[in-house]
């Protein structure tokens with residue numbers, strides 16, 4: 328909703344620095360692939376699989392690459408997640424960004440959980456593009472809501488931030504603990520959302 332506002336874009340030195348960090352990280356990932364591949368081959372064998380059968384020949388390498396990709400949210404910072412763009416805007420009405428798709432790996436079982444993030448904040452002269460949240464690495468919904476809220480808080484110094492995640496946990500769905508279509512809801516409220524029940528209510532109504 329607010330991803331397209333026409334404020335002045337600020338390209339921070341921090342962003343440039345973080346991009347350099349990212350390419351260093353890529354080289355490091357590459358150098359770790361052989362060890363990861365060996366580890367996955369060993370996991371498959373311990374699970375009773377024949378790793379020489381055709382379908383599994385390249386699986387350890389593929390799994391290693393996939394896992395690096397799926398956990399890369401770990402190396403990304405909130406500034407990447409926030410779309411690299413912070414805008415100056417002179418209003419202080421609640422900004423709501425609803426239904427941002429997210430996926431992550433449950434840090435307890437390494438099984439995916441996925442769902443949607445809803446974010447609300449009351450700006451303090453700064454707003455941010457929040458369209459693509461996507462992959463967020465190893466985590467857990469409660470920790471994620473906190474990380475996102477803290478990140479926005481740090482980047483924008485708003486008067487308050489509210490983050491709600493509705494997620495389906497495959498580890499619970501597959502074990503029958505959670506139904507396929509049910510969602511676990513977690514939230515973090517900071518600043519005015521914590522202090523003022525009315526603001527919190529307004530946010531919760533608007534994301535419904």
Ligand SMILES: [Zn+2]
Nearest residue numbers: 433435436498
């Ligand atoms: Zn789990």
